[in-house]
Amino acid sequence: MSTCRNGPNNDKGQRGENQRKGAIPNEDTSDDSSRGEFNNAVAIGGLAAWIAILHINEKGEESEEDTYEVTMQELLRDYVVKGFVDKIKIVNRSVCVAYLHSDVGSIHGQPQRLSVQLDTVKKFEDKIEQTQRQLGVHMSAFIPVHYANNQSSESDHASRVVTSLIIVIPYFILSLFL
DSSP states (O other), X not given: OOOOTTSHHHHHHHHHHHHHTTOOTTHHHHHXXXXXXXXXXXXXXXXXXXXXXXXXXXHHSOOGGGEXXXXXXXXXXXXXXXXXXXXXXXXXXXXXXXXXXHHHHHHHOOOSEEEEEOSOHHHHHXXXXXXXXXXXXXXXXXXXXXXXXXXXXXXXXXXXXXXXXXXXXXXXXXXXXX
């Protein structure tokens, strides 16, 4: 009699040896595929969460759509003199954003923010100070002015994309090996 290595008896013998050693047939391949599926699900879930966080963050930022542009004279005459301005922010030393009191917009149908293109910050500061002094406002009650240097929205968006890639790409690479 000749023995055939690929015969049914030999296959059973190998299977029997594996069972005696405590191994389950196809255990490694099922674990690898389920682990890979799990890693893919986690990677996709993480990516979806990161996109959601970026979207929420962008929604929380001020948009130009909520701001009404006026001239310096209109700002002083229609808002500062009437006491409607809560605070002022100078952005990049070129734009003034005046925030109105919260009750002003709802009562008078006015926007909540106004913007003014500035010639120079010094001229703007002088005009605001002069107007408030003429109104008899004490210096401690002057409208607060804050200064901010903001990046353009394009460069801010680009930095978010780069940060996302720095976080996501290594995660995908690691998920392939784990």
